[in-house]
Amino acid sequence: xxxxxxxxxxxxxxxxxxxxxxxxxxxxxxxxxxxxxxxxxxxxxxxxxxxxxxxxxxxxxxxxxxxxxxxxxxxxxxxxxxxxxxxxxxxxxxxxxxxxxxxxxxxxxxxxxxxxxxxxxxxxxxxxxxxxxxxxxxxxxxxxxxxxxxxxxxxxxxxxxxxxxxxxxxxxxxxxxxxxxxxxxxxxxxxxxxxxxxxxxxxxxxxxxxxxxxxxxxxxxxxxxxxxxxxxxxxxxxxxxxxxxxxxxxxx
Amino acid sequence: xxxxxxxxxxxxxxxxxxxxxxxxxxxxxxxxxxxxxxxxxxxxxxxxxxxxxxxxxxxxxxxxxxxxxxxxxxxxxxxxxxxxxxxxxxxxxxxxxxxxxxxxxxxxxxxxxxxxxxxxxxxxxxxxxxxxxxxxxxxxxxxxxxxxxxxxxxxxxxxxxxxxxxxxxxxxxxxxxxxxxxxxxxxxxxxxxxxxxxxxxxxxxxxxxxxxxxxxxxxxxxxxxxxxxxxxxxxxxxxxxxxxxxxxxxxxxxxxxxxxxxxxxxxxxxxxxxxxxxxxxxxxxxxxxxxxxxxxxxxxxxxxxxxxxxxxxxxxxxxxxxxxxxxxxxxxxxxxxxxxxxxxxxxxxxxxxxxxxxxxxxxxxxxxxxxxxxxxxxxxxxxxxxxxxxxxxxxxxxxxxxxxxxxxxxxxxxxxxxxxxxxxxxxxxxxxxxxxxxxxxxxxxxxxxxxxxxxxxxxxxxxxxxxxxxxxxxxxxxxxxxxxxxxxxxxxxxxxxxxxxxxxxxxxxxxxxxxxxxxxxxxxxxxxxxxxxxxxxxxxxxxxxxxxxxxxxxxxxxxx
Numbered sequence: 168x169x170x171x172x173x174x175x176x177x178x179x180x181x182x183x184x185x186x187x188x189x190x191x192x193x194x195x196x197x198x199x200x201x202x203x204x205x206x207x208x209x210x211x212x213x214x215x216x217x218x219x220x221x222x223x224x225x226x227x228x229x230x231x232x233x234x235x236x237x238x239x240x241x242x243x244x245x246x247x248x249x250x251x252x253x254x255x256x257x258x259x260x261x262x263x264x265x266x267x268x269x270x271x272x273x274x275x276x277x278x279x280x281x282x283x284x285x286x287x288x289x290x291x292x293x294x295x296x297x298x299x300x301x302x303x304x305x306x307x308x309x310x311x312x313x314x315x316x317x318x319x320x321x322x323x324x325x326x327x328x329x330x331x332x333x334x335x336x337x338x339x340x341x342x343x344x345x346x347x348x349x350x351x352x353x354x355x356x357x358x359x360x361x362x363x364x365x366x367x368x369x370x371x372x373x374x375x376x377x378x379x380x381x382x383x384x385x386x387x388x389x390x391x392x393x394x395x396x397x398x399x400x401x402x403x404x405x406x407x408x409x410x411x412x413x414x415x416x417x418x419x
Numbered sequence: 420x421x422x423x424x425x426x427x428x429x430x431x432x433x434x435x436x437x438x439x440x441x442x443x444x445x446x447x448x449x450x451x452x453x454x455x456x457x458x459x460x461x462x463x464x465x466x467x468x469x470x471x472x473x474x475x476x477x478x479x480x481x482x483x484x485x486x487x488x489x490x491x492x493x494x495x496x497x498x499x500x501x502x503x504x505x506x507x508x509x510x511x512x513x514x515x516x517x518x519x520x521x522x523x524x525x526x527x528x529x530x531x532x533x534x535x536x537x538x539x540x541x542x543x544x545x546x547x548x549x550x551x552x553x554x555x556x557x558x559x560x561x562x563x564x565x566x567x568x569x570x571x572x573x574x575x576x577x578x579x580x581x582x583x584x585x586x587x588x589x590x591x592x593x594x595x596x597x598x599x600x601x602x603x604x605x606x607x608x609x610x611x612x613x614x615x616x617x618x619x620x621x622x623x624x625x626x627x628x629x630x631x632x633x634x635x636x637x638x639x640x641x642x643x644x645x646x647x648x649x650x651x652x653x654x655x656x657x658x659x660x661x662x663x664x665x666x667x668x669x670x671x672x673x674x675x676x677x678x679x680x681x682x683x684x685x686x687x688x689x690x691x692x693x694x695x696x697x698x699x700x701x702x703x704x705x706x707x708x709x710x711x712x713x714x715x716x717x718x719x720x721x722x723x724x725x726x727x728x729x730x731x732x733x734x735x736x737x738x739x740x741x742x743x744x745x746x747x748x749x750x751x752x753x754x755x756x757x758x759x760x761x762x763x764x765x766x767x768x769x770x771x772x773x774x775x776x777x778x779x780x781x782x783x784x785x786x787x788x789x790x791x792x793x794x795x796x797x798x799x800x801x802x803x804x805x806x807x808x809x810x811x812x813x814x815x816x817x818x819x820x821x822x823x824x825x826x827x828x829x830x831x832x833x834x835x836x837x838x839x840x841x842x843x844x845x846x847x848x849x850x851x852x853x854x855x856x857x858x859x860x861x862x863x864x865x866x867x868x869x870x871x872x873x874x875x876x877x878x879x880x881x882x883x884x885x886x887x888x889x890x891x892x893x894x895x896x897x898x899x900x901x902x903x904x905x906x907x908x909x910x911x912x913x914x915x916x917x918x919x920x921x922x923x924x925x926x927x928x929x930x931x932x933x934x935x936x937x938x939x940x941x942x943x944x945x946x947x948x949x950x951x952x953x954x955x956x957x958x959x960x961x962x963x964x965x966x967x968x969x970x971x972x973x974x975x976x977x978x979x
Contacts (some may be wrong), residue, residue, distance in 0.1 A: 205655075206637075388619040411672050
């Protein structure tokens with residue numbers, strides 16, 4: 168294990184996780200107004216109509232697959248009778264379908280963003296950086312799958328990458344697990360880690376406001392003027408609170 | 420019974436001259452920012468016409484508002500909750516910016532900086548989206564005064580529902596203006612469609628607002644509003660809409676569009692309604708019964724039971740009094756001449772309209788008959804199917820009876836008041852023919868024709884003693900690009916309330932009064948000299964003469 172291994176497979180992931188968590192907390196606390204998907208649908212819809220749902224549904228499937236593959240230990244699945252062969256077939260075929268959807272969708276979205284003048288002009292520098300790492304992550308992941316899983320003999324990442332991730336989050340990091348992982352998987356992991364590092368500073372924050380509460384809340388929402396969440400009632404900035412008795416402060 | 424108060428507006432269409440002053444002042448106040456250049460919280464449409472955005476009334480195309488489903492329950496026309504969420508990545512019903520219009524400016528610089536040449540320099544239109552030269556092909560008001568209507572009016576969804584063919588030949592057509600703002604509905608489809616729960620109806624006055632901090636830009640409100648009065652700010656990625664100028668309303672002042680209306684055709688006041696009855700009323704089976712169902716939701720502010728229930732809900736006495744004096748209550752419930760815009764959308768809109776009699780009067784006058792004679796007008800209302808059917812398509816889901824009733828009352832008022840103005844004996848049969856008395860019709864005339872400021876606007880102030888007093892330091896609208904950007908004292912700049920010291924203040928009733936108090940001459944503390952013989956001109960707003968600026972005038976008669 169070299170210092171590089173330690174840097175790439177221990178220090179960097181921990182740093183990215185820290186920035187990811189703290190960045191989101193700070194942004195949520197201080198930049199509610201900037202917390203939006205910043206849709207460009209009103210500018211152009213012919214391409215977006217296809218690209219956006221393809222990408223989003225594809226990436227949701229991809230995320231689901233990653234959760235199963237990375238966070239559920241092999242032994243657990245085998246306990247339920249999912250053998251290595253069954254898992255490999257499922258992951259490869261479902262994964263390829265999801266990847267095809269995601270890659271096509273993303274290709275349409277990037278094409279649209281670059282070639283529709285209206286959309287290009289509202290694209291920020293951060294958007295572009297984000298696109299590079301998002302597209303890179305997806306491209307390397309797809310390449311790895313095609314090279315090693317479909318045309319190669321099939322690489323059992325559940326024996327190396329998955330335990331490595333779990334070792335990070337059980338606070339017993341084992342970088343040695345990543346040393347012999349095929350190159351494109353390594354690249355995929357590194358770009359993904361960078362993407363997580365950038366995440367809180369991009370429009371990707373909208374992922375965390377997926378409005379699932381909509382399914383259960385009443386249709387018409389009422390709020391009072393008195394409500395601290397009412398019109399224009401952002402909480403006072405720190406240091407500018409009105410002086411008041413401690414009792415009142417406690418009540419609010 | 421759950422008594423709630425709704426700040427509502429009524430517009431008297433007979434008096435609208437289509438001058439667009441309301442639109443312009445509204446734009447100056449609320450939407451003069453990048454991202455909402457194309458948005459007009461208030462716009463004035465020529466009818467027949469296709470409106471703004473184009474064909475917004477065609478709900479088969481845009482799927483706005485509510486529908487009653489097979490089980491008799493109310494459902495958003497675009498689909499249920501799961502369907503809405505599944506369409507979150509691409510809202511299939513969202514209007515494109517070109518359905519409003521591509522915003523543009525002119526290359527004014529060229530007029531002064533172009534080098535000398537043989538041709539006069541011109542300022543070419545430049546797109547505000549791409550910065551490139553553009554051909555202007557459409558805008559928010561392209562068919563103003565029926566301009567080009569021969570080509571576009573066929574797309575007017577109301578004309579499509581009418582039994583008789585409406586000719587768009589200039590000599591044979593009719594037209595009137597329809598100013599539109601957000602309807603601040605009792606059953607708002609935009610609020611119901613917002614996945615984030617960032618849109619809400621205010622409990623106190625029923626104003627429908629967007630919480631700019633909570634909005635995540637899912638765009639469902641834009642398509643769910645059948646009136647297309649929620650706009651997507653394409654710079655900030657947030658929804659914005661008419662606020663009924665709540666910072667003004669809270670201090671008892673009319674909205675900008677009302678205040679600046681040169682025709683003085685807008686009325687503002689409270690309506691009390693039973694919030695528990697709204698859903699059942701909006702779910703009624705027959706579209707044409709919706710008008711009466713909505714009227715039945717309104718409560719009589721003079722009824723002791725209603726007053727007791729309102730007080731039990733914590734409504735202040737001055738609000739109940741304002742509801743009793745409300746011009747809205749008079750026009751909707753007493754005189755029954757105001758009608759809602761498109762009740763068939765089932766949102767229970769709360770900006771109502773007095774339908775215009777002028778298309779009828781014009782025809783009568785042009786034919787050489789007496790346009791102020793009651794019998795002639797009554798006969799014309801019965802006979803002139805086209806304007807009446809068109810108005811019914813707008814205001815009563817196609818039912819001509821309420822429109823006729825309203826127009827007959829307006830006609831009766833014209834005829835009855837003419838006799839009085841000419842010094843003739845007033846004919847009591849005229850008001851009786853429309854179920855009114857000479858007394859009520861005179862009162863209606865005062866409200867509609869004399870239209871005193873204090874009669875048009877009966878707006879109770881918001882109760883700040885119940886609100887968290889002056890705690891609102893900083894306003895979520897003040898963000899860069901937000902509606903309140905550069906608002907009162909933003910980052911040390913001067914705002915509409917004058918230069919301020921200290922932290923930016925939110926645009927609320929308490930702050931406004933505080934600020935005007937600080938800069939006015941009538942406040943003793945503002946310009947009163949701190950040192951005898953001096954005057955603090957820094958706090959003088961230029962109005963009036965501050966005390967102490969000049970030596971006291973000598974008493975008359977005494978030698979100078």
